[in-house]
Amino acid sequence: MATMRAAQISRAKGAFELVERPIPAPGPGTVRIKVEACGICHSDSIVKEGLMPGLQYPRIPGHEVAGQIDAVGPGVTQWTAGQRVGVGWHGGYCGHCDACLRGNFFACRTGQVTGLTFDGGYAEYMIAPESAVALLAAELPVADSAPLLCAGITTFNALRNSGAQAGDLVAILGIGGLGHLGVQYAAKMGFRTVAIARGKDKEPLAKQLGASAYIDSSAQDPAAALQQLGGARVILATVTNGEAMSTVQGGLGINGTLLIIGAVPSLSISSMQLLFGRQSVKGWYSGTSIDSQDTLAFSALTGVRSMNETFPLDRVTEAYDRMMSGKARFRVVLTMGK
Ligand SMILES: [Zn+2]
Ligand SMILES: [Zn+2]
Numbered sequence: 553m554a555t556m557r558a559a560q561i562s563r564a565k566g567a568f569e570l571v572e573r574p575i576p577a578p579g580p581g582t583v584r585i586k587v588e589a590c591g592i593c594h595s596d597s598i599v600k601e602g603l604m605p606g607l608q609y610p611r612i613p614g615h616e617v618a619g620q621i622d623a624v625g626p627g628v629t630q631w632t633a634g635q636r637v638g639v640g641w642h643g644g645y646c647g648h649c650d651a652c653l654r655g656n657f658f659a660c661r662t663g664q665v666t667g668l669t670f671d672g673g674y675a676e677y678m679i680a681p682e683s684a685v686a687l688l689a690a691e692l693p694v695a696d697s698a699p700l701l702c703a704g705i706t707t708f709n710a711l712r713n714s715g716a717q718a719g720d721l722v723a724i725l726g727i728g729g730l731g732h733l734g735v736q737y738a739a740k741m742g743f744r745t746v747a748i749a750r751g752k753d754k755e756p757l758a759k760q761l762g763a764s765a766y767i768d769s770s771a772q773d774p775a776a777a778l779q780q781l782g783g784a785r786v787i788l789a790t791v792t793n794g795e796a797m798s799t800v801q802g803g804l805g806i807n808g809t810l811l812i813i814g815a816v817p818s819l820s821i822s823s824m825q826l827l828f829g830r831q832s833v834k835g836w837y838s839g840t841s842i843d844s845q846d847t848l849a850f851s852a853l854t855g856v857r858s859m860n861e862t863f864p865l866d867r868v869t870e871a872y873d874r875m876m877s878g879k880a881r882f883r884v885v886l887t888m889g890k
Pocket of ligand 2: 645646647648649650651652653659660661662663
């Protein structure tokens with residue numbers, strides 16, 4: 553039986569194990585993807601550390617997968633071998649539950665999560681439900697496409713659904729794996745883009761990525777600074793620090809939205825500010841496969857790219873630690889080689 557290399561986790565808090573496994577066969581309604589690149593996302597720590605009840609091990613993580621369809625299962629009519637495709641966090645939907653029937657495919661009752669509820673892309677091959685698969689943009693190399701399938705879609709889709717219009721003041725809180733993409737998308741969407749981060753060192757990069765202003769939150773009150781600029785229509789909170797989010801709330805303008813895509817255990821919000829400014833606090837789910845296609849097509853069209861550090865699959869432990877250290881600039885991508 554033909555085998556593939558894969559990096560798996562066998563138990564919560566276990567180490568990555570490089571193993572040879574049989575190449576899986578695609579069942580009904582699924583496709584097999586020959587993985588060429590897979591981004592490492594902070595959410596992969598859910599598998600590594602066992603942060604979700606009911607996770608089944610061994611599990612191969614990875615939900616920023618880019619490659620090529622290599623075989624299709626019975627009943628699949630929409631995909632064929634040879635197509636360049638990717639898979640993100642959203643692992644498909646059923647099409648007939650209440651959530652799906654109302655068009656909320658992202659919230660499908662039986663929806664799966666790539667690399668969590670089924671094996672993901674830290675491997676030479678993976679199986680994906682057909683509804684989870686997105687077409688890659690022809691102009692984008694796989695290593696550039698992979699991180700856009702989670703970090704990219706999350707920031708792009710949140711911003712395009714934020715209610716902000718061209719010319720509106722949009723602030724991106726945090727210049728990291730998500731934020732460095734958020735600044736680019738906001739600028740390319742025609743927003744007056746303000747980047748907020750701690751310290752001066754990220755200012756030149758933020759400006760280079762398209763920010764028209766930069767606020768150093770360690771040197772000045774970011775809420776006051778945003779108010780001086782007129783108040784933000786949207787603040788996209790990409791950080792994983794609840795206090796930093798609370799601190800910027802006061803920078804929202806009238807009808808402004810604090811749009812949260814970073815997970816924090818708890819968050820304190822001033823209800824008075826919400827009431828008097830008719831403001832809102834909202835979260836955003838990354839998106840489904842068609843949102844991934846839109847993200848990739850927009851990125852190809854406008855030149856938005858993530859900055860990546862790439863590692864071969866064999867160095868998965870080092871690559872994962874690099875991502876977790878917070879020092880990577882800015883996404884870490886595994887490549888499968890030939
Ligand atoms: Zn992710
Ligand atoms: Zn459903």
